[in-house]
Amino acid sequence: xxxxxxxxxPANQWTLTQRYTERAVEFIExxxxxxxxxxxxxxxxxxxxxxxxxxxxxxxxGHYGDTVEEIDWSVRRIVETLTELKLDRNTLVVFxxxxxxxxxxxxxGGSAGMxxxxxxxxxxxxxxxPAIFWWPGRIxxxxxxxxxxxxxxxxxxxxxxxxxxxxxxxxxxxxQSPTLLxxxxxxxxxxxxxxxxxxxxxxxxxxxxxxxTESSFGEGTQRTEHDPPLLFNVDExxxxxxDISARHPDVLEKIRALVREHRATIQPVENQLNRYxxxxxxxxxxxxxxxx
Amino acid sequence: xxxxxxxxxPANQWTLTQRYTERAVEFIExxxxxxxxxxxxxxxxxxxxxxxxxxxxxxxxGHYGDTVEEIDWSVRRIVETLTELKLDRNTLVVFxxxxxxxxxxxxxGGSAGMxxxxxxxxxxxxxxxPAIFWWPGRIxxxxxxxxxxxxxxxxxxxxxxxxxxxxxxxxxxxxQSPTLLxxxxxxxxxxxxxxxxxxxxxxxxxxxxxxxTESSFGEGTQRTEHDPPLLFNVDExxxxxxDISARHPDVLEKIRALVREHRATIQPVENQLNRYxxxxxxxxxxxxxxxx
Numbered sequence: 103x104x105x106x107x108x109x110x111x112p113a114n115q116w117t118l119t120q121r122y123t124e125r126a127v128e129f130i131e132x133x134x135x136x137x138x139x140x141x142x143x144x145x146x147x148x149x150x151x152x153x154x155x156x157x158x159x160x161x162x163x164g165h166y167g168d169t170v171e172e173i174d175w176s177v178r179r180i181v182e183t184l185t186e187l188k189l190d191r192n193t194l195v196v197f198x199x200x201x202x203x204x205x206x207x208x209x210x211g212g213s214a215g216m217x218x219x220x221x222x223x224x225x226x227x228x229x230x231x232p233a234i235f236w237w238p239g240r241i242x243x244x245x246x247x248x249x250x251x252x253x254x255x256x257x258x259x260x261x262x263x264x265x266x267x268x269x270x271x272x273x274x275x276x277x278q279s280p281t282l283l284x285x286x287x288x289x290x291x292x293x294x295x296x297x298x299x300x301x302x303x304x305x306x307x308x309x310x311x312x313x314x315t316e317s318s319f320g321e322g323t324q325r326t327e328h329d330p331p332l333l334f335n336v337d338e339x340x341x342x343x344x345d346i347s348a349r350h351p352d353v354l355e356k357i358r359a360l361v362r363e364h365r366a367t368i369q370p371v372e373n374q375l376n377r378y379x380x381x382x383x384x385x386x387x388x389x390x391x392x393x394x
Numbered sequence: 395x396x397x398x399x400x401x402x403x404p405a406n407q408w409t410l411t412q413r414y415t416e417r418a419v420e421f422i423e424x425x426x427x428x429x430x431x432x433x434x435x436x437x438x439x440x441x442x443x444x445x446x447x448x449x450x451x452x453x454x455x456g457h458y459g460d461t462v463e464e465i466d467w468s469v470r471r472i473v474e475t476l477t478e479l480k481l482d483r484n485t486l487v488v489f490x491x492x493x494x495x496x497x498x499x500x501x502x503g504g505s506a507g508m509x510x511x512x513x514x515x516x517x518x519x520x521x522x523x524p525a526i527f528w529w530p531g532r533i534x535x536x537x538x539x540x541x542x543x544x545x546x547x548x549x550x551x552x553x554x555x556x557x558x559x560x561x562x563x564x565x566x567x568x569x570q571s572p573t574l575l576x577x578x579x580x581x582x583x584x585x586x587x588x589x590x591x592x593x594x595x596x597x598x599x600x601x602x603x604x605x606x607t608e609s610s611f612g613e614g615t616q617r618t619e620h621d622p623p624l625l626f627n628v629d630e631x632x633x634x635x636x637d638i639s640a641r642h643p644d645v646l647e648k649i650r651a652l653v654r655e656h657r658a659t660i661q662p663v664e665n666q667l668n669r670y671x672x673x674x675x676x677x678x679x680x681x682x683x684x685x686x
Contacts (some may be wrong), residue, residue: 134652162630163629164629208635208636213633215507215508216506217507337453341505343500344500344501
C-alpha cells in the first residue's frame with residue numbers, strides 16, 4: 103500500500119525488503135534539507151520468510167538467516183546514505199524489534215538465545231528485544247543494562263526534537279534522552295507486561311514477577327495463574343529458570359502495590375478492533391476484544 | 395601446589411584467581427627474553443565460586459558474574475603485560491574453556507546461551523565453547539564458524555613454533571595455523587564427541603548425529619541410545635531442537651562410516667586412573683575406567 107492505495111495484491115514478497123529499503127533511501131534523499139521522521143518496519147524476518155535472489159540460500163542459518171542478512175545489508179545501505187548526505191550527525195537511528203522470535207515456526211522463526219520462550223508469551227524471550235541507538239557524536243557510547251521500553255521512544259524523540267507532547271492523554275512512558283546523551287541510568291525501573299488487556303508479568307529493577315503465564319500464539323491456550331506469582335531475578339537468572347518467590351515476599355508485596363496503582367490509572371477505551379473498515383478482517387482469529 | 399610440593403591445604407580460594415594472575419605475570423616477566431609456554435587454567439568460574447573482595451558482590455549476574463569479571467580483569471592484566479614488554483607481536487594468546495556450564499549448579503553454574511544443555515553432556519551446550527586467538531599483526535582478524543577442537547592446539551602450536559611433533563604416537567588433531575594466519579577454511583570437518591570411552595555424537599560439517607544422549611553429571615544416569623541416531627543441522631538449528639534424521643539417511647550413512655573408520659584406529663591403553671599415587675583418590679565416584 104501507499105497511503106490508502108493498494109499497489110500490489112498479493113505483494114511480491116521476494117523483493118519486499120529491497121523495495122522498502124530503496125523507498126526509504128529515496129525518502130531520505132528527498133527530505134535531506136528538512137527535519138524528517140522515517141518509520142521503516144520490514145515485513146521480514148517475520149514468516150513467511152522471503153529474500154531477494156542475491157540473499158536466498160546464502161546464509162548457513164537457512165532462510166531465516168537469509169532474511170536477516172538482507173535486512174543487515176539494508177541497514178548498512180540506509181546508514182551509508184545518511185553518512186554520504188552528511189546527515190549522520192543530525193539523525194538518530196534506532197534499530198529494534200516489536201517482539202521475540204515466533205518459535206512455533208521452528209527453523210524459520212529465529213531464536214531468543216538464552217531467554218525463555220518467545221513471541222506471544224510474557225517470558226523474556228517474547229518481550230526482551232535488542233535496541234541499538236546510533237547517532238555519531240551525540241550518543242554516549244555504552245551498553246545499557248537497565249530497563250527500557252518502546253513506549254519510551256515517543257517522549258524521547260519529542261525531547262530530542264524539542265517538540266511538545268500532546269497534553270490530552272496519559273503517557274506510560276519516560277524520556278530516555280539523558281541515558282542516551284549523558285549515560286545517565288535508565289529513567290525507567292518498572293515495566294508492565296501485557297497480553298491483550300491483562301497484566302501477566304511485571305519487571306521491577308532486577309526482579310520479574312509472573313501473575314499469569316501462557317503458551318505462545320498458535321500453540322493452544324495453556325494459561326496458568328500463579329498465586330503467589332513466580333519471581334525471578336533476571337539479572338542473575340536471565341533465563342527465568344529459578345523461582346525465588348518464597349525468599350522474597352517483600353518484593354512481591356511491592357510489585358502487587360505497583361499493579362494496584364497502575365490499574366487505578368487505566369481507563370477503558372473503545373474496542374480498537376471495531377475501527378477496522380466494515381467488511382475487512384477484524385484482526386487475528388481468537389483475539390479477545392480490548393477494554394472491558 | 396608448586397610442582398609436587400603442596401603450598402597450602404585447604405587452598406584459600408578467595409584469592410586464588412588473583413594469585414594465579416600474579417604468578418603468570420611474574421613468569422612472563424622472567425621469561426621475556428626466551429621462548430615460553432604458559433598454561434594458565436583458572437579454577438574459577440568452576441564451582442565452588444569465589445572472588446577476591448574487589449570483585450565479590452559487584453556483578454549484577456551474581457557471584458558467578460563476580461568470578462567472570464575477575465577473570466576478565468586478569469586476562470586484561472596479562473595482555474597488558476605482554477604489550478608493555480613488547481611481546482605482543484611475538485606471542486599467541488588463546489582464551490578458551492574445557493566445557494560448557496555446569497547447569498546443575500543453577501545460578502552459580504553459568505549459561506550456554508542458545509545451546510542445548512551443558513557440561514557432562516554431548517549436546518552443544520556441553521561441548522561448544524568460545525575460543526579467542528589473539529596475536530596482533532599475525533592473526534587474520536575474523537570470526538571462524540567452521541569446526542575446531544582443543545585437540546588441534548598441539549599441532550597448531552608446533553607448526554607456529556616450527557617444532558617437530560613426537561613421532562611415536564597418533565594425533566587426532568590437525569594444524570589450524572593456515573586458518574589463523576591466512577583465513578583458510580578450518581582444516582577440520584569432523585569431531586567425535588566422547589563421554590568416557592564411548593562415541594556419543596559426531597559432528598560432520600553442519601550436521602551432528604547423536605548415537606547416545608545422557609543427562610549431565612550429578613543428575614542421575616538417564617542414558618538413551620538412538621537408532622537411527624538423532625540428526626541436527628547445527629548451522630541452521632544451533633539449539634538442536636529439530637531432528638531431521640528421517641530426511642537425511644545419506645548423511646547418517648556417511649557418519650556411521652566415519653565412526654567405523656575412527657574405531658579401527660583406536661588402541662586400548664592402560665587404565666589412566668591407575669596412575670594416581672597409591673592411597674590418593676582415584677577420580678570422581680561413578681567414573682568408569684577408561685579403555686576396555
